[in-house]
Amino acid sequence: MVRNIKLLLSYDGTAYHGFQLQENALTIQELVEGAIKKVTKEFARVTPAGRTDTGVHAWGQVVNFTSTSSIPLERLPKALNSCLPEDIIIREAEEVPPDFNARRSAKTKLYRYTLDCGQYPNVFYNRFAWHPIYKLDPDAILQAGQHLLGRHDFTSFRAAGSLVKTSIRSLKRLEWDFSQHPLWHLYLEADGFLYKMARAIVGTLVEVGRGRLAAADVAKIRDGRDRCLAGPTAPAKGLTLWQVRY
Amino acid sequence: MVRNIKLLLSYDGTAYHGFQLQENALTIQELVEGAIKKVTKEFARVTPAGRTDTGVHAWGQVVNFTSTSSIPLERLPKALNSCLPEDIIIREAEEVPPDFNARRSAKTKLYRYTLDCGQYPNVFYNRFAWHPIYKLDPDAILQAGQHLLGRHDFTSFRAAGSLVKTSIRSLKRLEWDFSQHPLWHLYLEADGFLYKMARAIVGTLVEVGRGRLAAADVAKIRDGRDRCLAGPTAPAKGLTLWQVRY
Numbered sequence: 001m002v003r004n005i006k007l008l009l010s011y012d013g014t015a016y017h018g019f020q021l022q023e024n025a026l027t028i029q030e031l032v033e034g035a036i037k038k039v040t041k042e043f044a045r046v047t048p049a050g051r052t053d054t055g056v057h058a059w060g061q062v063v064n065f066t067s068t069s070s071i072p073l074e075r076l077p078k079a080l081n082s083c084l085p086e087d088i089i090i091r092e093a094e095e096v097p098p099d100f101n102a103r104r105s106a107k108t109k110l111y112r113y114t115l116d117c118g119q120y121p122n123v124f125y126n127r128f129a130w131h132p133i134y135k136l137d138p139d140a141i142l143q144a145g146q147h148l149l150g151r152h153d154f155t156s157f158r159a160a161g162s163l164v165k166t167s168i169r170s171l172k173r174l175e176w177d178f179s180q181h182p183l184w185h186l187y188l189e190a191d192g193f194l195y196k197m198a199r200a201i202v203g204t205l206v207e208v209g210r211g212r213l214a215a216a217d218v219a220k221i222r223d224g225r226d227r228c229l230a231g232p233t234a235p236a237k238g239l240t241l242w243q244v245r246y
Numbered sequence: 247m248v249r250n251i252k253l254l255l256s257y258d259g260t261a262y263h264g265f266q267l268q269e270n271a272l273t274i275q276e277l278v279e280g281a282i283k284k285v286t287k288e289f290a291r292v293t294p295a296g297r298t299d300t301g302v303h304a305w306g307q308v309v310n311f312t313s314t315s316s317i318p319l320e321r322l323p324k325a326l327n328s329c330l331p332e333d334i335i336i337r338e339a340e341e342v343p344p345d346f347n348a349r350r351s352a353k354t355k356l357y358r359y360t361l362d363c364g365q366y367p368n369v370f371y372n373r374f375a376w377h378p379i380y381k382l383d384p385d386a387i388l389q390a391g392q393h394l395l396g397r398h399d400f401t402s403f404r405a406a407g408s409l410v411k412t413s414i415r416s417l418k419r420l421e422w423d424f425s426q427h428p429l430w431h432l433y434l435e436a437d438g439f440l441y442k443m444a445r446a447i448v449g450t451l452v453e454v455g456r457g458r459l460a461a462a463d464v465a466k467i468r469d470g471r472d473r474c475l476a477g478p479t480a481p482a483k484g485l486t487l488w489q490v491r492y
Contacts, residue, residue, distance in 0.1 A: 010369045057370075077366065089366050120323065120335050123256045124303075124374060 004100055005073065006064045007032075007046075007080075008092040013057040014127050014237065015087060020051045028052075028088060032063065035083035035090075039076070040069035049102045049244040050109055053196070055236030057128060059112070060243040064102040105246055108172060110189040111198045112242040113234065115206070118182035129183060130202075130238035136209030138178060143215035144208040145174045147222055148201060155225040157201050158194035159233065167194055174201075187242065196233050204231035250346055251319065252310045253278075253292075253326075254338040259303040260373050260483065261333060266297045274298075274334060278309065281329035281336075285322070286315035295348045295490040296355055299442070301482030303374060305358070306489040310348040351492050354418060356435040357444045358488040359480065361452070364428035375429060376448075376484035382455030384424060389461035390454040391420045393468055394447060401471040403450070405442035405479065413440055420447075433488065442479050450477035 009032070017025035021033075029046060036044045044065040052058055071079065076093035084090070099105075116122050116129035117136055148157075151170045158167050173189035186205075188198050204221065207213045213221075213231070221229040255278070263271035267279075275292060282290045290311040298304055317325065322339040330336070345351075362368050362375035363382055394403075397416045404413050419435035432451075434444050450467065453459045459467075459477070467475040 012369045012372065059370075081366065086367070086372050087369055089369050091366050120327065120337050121332070123258045123333055123335050124305075126258065126332050128370060 001070075002066050002068050002098075003095050004064055004066050004098050005076070006062060006092075006094050006096045006100060006102065007077075007090055009058065009061050009063065010089045010091060011058050011061065012087040012127060013052060013055050015085075016054070018052055018054045018056065019048050019058075019061070031084055031088060032080075032090075035080045036065065036067070038083045039079045040067050040071060042067055042069060047102045049106050050193070050241050052239075052241050053236055056239045056241065057237075058241040061241050062102045062106075062244045062246075064096060064100055100246075102244070106244050108189050108191055108245045109193060109241065110173070110187060110243040110245070111193070112240045113186040113188065113198060113202045114238045114240070115184040115186070115202075116182060117184055122183070125183060127237060128240065130235045132206055132210070134206075134210035136184075136206065137211065138176070138184070138209070140211070140215050141205050141209040142176060144205050144213075144218040145176070147215075147219040149174050152222055153225055154194055154197055154222075156221050156227055156230045157197045157204070158227060159196035159200065160227070161195060164194065169194065169197070198239055199234040199236065200227070200230050202234035202238070206234065207231035247316075248312050248314050248344075249341050250310055250312050250344050251322070252308060252340050252342045252346060252348065253323075253336050255304065255307050255309065256335045256337060257304050257307065258333040258373060259298060259301050261331075262300070264298055264300045264302065265294050265304075265307070277330055277334055278326075278336075279311075281326045282311065282313070284329045285325045286313050286317060288313055288315060293348045295352050296439070296487050298485075298487050299482055302485045302487065303483075304487040307487050308348045308352075308490045308492075310342060310346055346492075348490070352490050354435050354437055354491045355439060355487065356419070356433060356489040356491070357439070358486045359432040359434065359444060359448045360484045360486070361430040361432070361448075362428060363430055368429070371429060373483060374486065376481045378452055378456070380452075380456035382430075382452065383457065384422070384430070384455070386457070386461050387451050387455040388422060390451050390459075390464045391422070393461075393465040395420050398468055399471055400440055400443055400468075402467050402473055402476045403443045403446035404440035404473060405446065406473070407441060410440065415440065415443070444485055445480040445482065446473070446476050448480035448484070452480065453477035 046063040077090040114129040116131040121131040177185040292309040323336040360375040362377040367377040423431040
């Protein structure tokens, strides 16, 4: 019997060249597929909800794959973890309907970006937060973000090299959590993200926070549909694929 | 003019063979003294509040050293950090009286030990928490700890290889914080810690938590004054020198 299996996994992306298989670089996909092969004795191709870039982390990445293995699914996470390095952890395994596809079935993806706004970087968040060297104004950042919420053409926040046809996306949530100050967490949820879109948004909001752009400029940047108008791409290490909703 | 300078520093100890200088291994002391030499052009010997072991971290380590450098102290942290790797951060520098000694002047030291009691390890805490493979009973652990509070001979929780004369110490605080469950933080504060004492206490409390020892056994272990009676030494990676009080 062929089962369609969904895995929930976390990883510290620091050591990897992103999720997707690459010829000459170590990726998370290669290690997860290798672990599945060791445990099930079958080759499997995993489909991820999101192809995280080099250095990007995941708390709740989702993948699916098909298998004829009869291993009880409650035992699968532990079995796979024993074949994986410590910075990749399978947290759940469940059987899903045959038509479930981790990427196409996703309704929204939620990313978290962490800024470390302390005077000096927090060593315990060194791998998971960006420490901008400028002092940031939280009010300006909050105001600027409002211009991006909703359904827009996000061409200005899309890196070159993407092949998708439309750059219209619905940003359903753009929410800052300052409760762990000096760590500032930004939650971004959308029906889809263009290539490096989350990091382009963060880079632009930080330009506003440091006073190089006004909050209102963000609306002009959005409407200009030109990547050159927006701020730089924020570093990968602050970004975490937080949750995928189905 | 010779100034006695106190530094407050944090480090991720994962990559280091502890604080104290060693002939053939990289230590935090070597890097801090190297940074001071680069910035002040003077050789300095730093005295730490506590010599953390291989793999142990610090949030609030304190060191002092003397220097004739006239660099303004508000500029010193940034200057030193530019000569240090990302996993060591100088957070404050201040001038202290000539008789201040980071180790001898310390009234108490506070350590934090972090257990990750989730079903699977949290990848973001992988470097800073121990994930015991057993399920732990928090009530038993809480009860057991009470037998260690106060002034006791801690010989049963002292690793071989220590040269200090007395093994009597005052454990002033033994407090669990379960608010970030499944991360359990234990705060241990004492006028001094014997060699590997904090980790021996944690290892013993975990034995109680998993049911291999009863909470009341901890009083017997304490009074037995024999290291063989207590539990194993908990892994270094969960331990952080949190704060030093003067």
